[in-house]
Amino acid sequence: MFSNAPGKSLNEYVKDYVVFDLETTGISCSFDEVIEISAVKVVNETVVDEFSTLVNPGRHIPEEASDVNGITDDMVKNAPGFKPVLKEFVDFVGELPLVGHNINSFDMKFIYRDLNKFFGMTISNDYIDTLKISRAYLKELKHHRLVDLASYYGIDTTGAHRALNDCRMNQKIFFCLSGEMTEEKKNEKGIITCPKCGSVMVQRTGVYGPFYGCSGYPVCKFTKNIKATDTPKTGKKSDCAGKSSAKKPSATSGFTFEDDSDGGLPWMCNGVRVK
Ligand SMILES: [Zn+2]
Numbered sequence: 001m002f003s004n005a006p007g008k009s010l011n012e013y014v015k016d017y018v019v020f021d022l023e024t025t026g027i028s029c030s031f032d033e034v035i036e037i038s039a040v041k042v043v044n045e046t047v048v049d050e051f052s053t054l055v056n057p058g059r060h061i062p063e064e065a066s067d068v069n070g071i072t073d074d075m076v077k078n079a080p081g082f083k084p085v086l087k088e089f090v091d092f093v094g095e096l097p098l099v100g101h102n103i104n105s106f107d108m109k110f111i112y113r114d115l116n117k118f119f120g121m122t123i124s125n126d127y128i129d130t131l132k133i134s135r136a137y138l139k140e141l142k143h144h145r146l147v148d149l150a151s152y153y154g155i156d157t158t159g160a161h162r163a164l165n166d167c168r169m170n171q172k173i174f175f176c177l178s179g180e181m182t183e184e185k186k187n188e189k190g191i192i193t194c195p196k197c198g199s200v201m202v203q204r205t206g207v208y209g210p211f212y213g214c215s216g217y218p219v220c221k222f223t224k225n226i227k228a229t230d231t232p233k234t235g236k237k238s239d240c241a242g243k244s245s246a247k248k249p250s251a252t253s254g255f256t257f258e259d260d261s262d263g264g265l266p267w268m269c270n271g272v273r274v275k
Helices: 063-069 082-093 107-119 130-137 146-153 163-178 183-189 239-244
Strands: 017-024 034-043 046-054 098-100 127-129 201-206 209-214
Touching: 017 063, 017 082, 017 107, 017 163, 034 063, 034 082, 034 163, 046 082, 046 163, 082 107, 098 107, 098 163, 127 130, 130 163, 130 183, 146 163
Parallel strands: 017 098, 098 127
Antiparallel strands: 017 034, 034 046, 201 209
């Protein structure tokens, strides 16, 4: 829904949402353009509608992009520009939360940028990043790309990297991920979530010793003392503390943070697109 203030990132499973995906001319949200947008509307865990269109970016699509998504200049030459498509997308989404893979650092940035460019507005819909959820709840997986999760859950990956196929795939993945987020599963894996924002609590080392801090920092500053009963039953419980103690606590926050990126890749828009 058009608005003056953007929505917030949620860390929970919802049954009503729109999962969406963009294909672009490249990975920079400063210089690249959208060439395809697709969305799948889900109500009460059931797919009820789909939205998909190619977009004419008004510029050449680099070969590297075409190699990934198979979309060429020729395919988009008669497609509409992104302005009318974006308006249609906002109408399609309505008030539902958005879901997508790596949308916090990729897709939402393109959407916000172009809403501002074309309409001087933003959208107030909250959004859920399945990459963030996967990294928090499936720590046992080495890679968290959409195709990695699909193969983990036995979901068909035919036609991956085209927006609508990725949306359909991610809708199934989001449903599977809900099974990782139950209290029972969290207890089994020793995962503690923040009561304020739902992000996973991670062990940090501060000037007074180890404690749990919300991984949503700095947006959420919730912390929790470590009790013997909190000790994870499985997983790498000493890993965080060990790595943190090697770093100096920062002067402003009093504690240090783990790099939560995948394999050292930057967790930012102009980094690597984790799709
Ligand atoms: Zn929090």
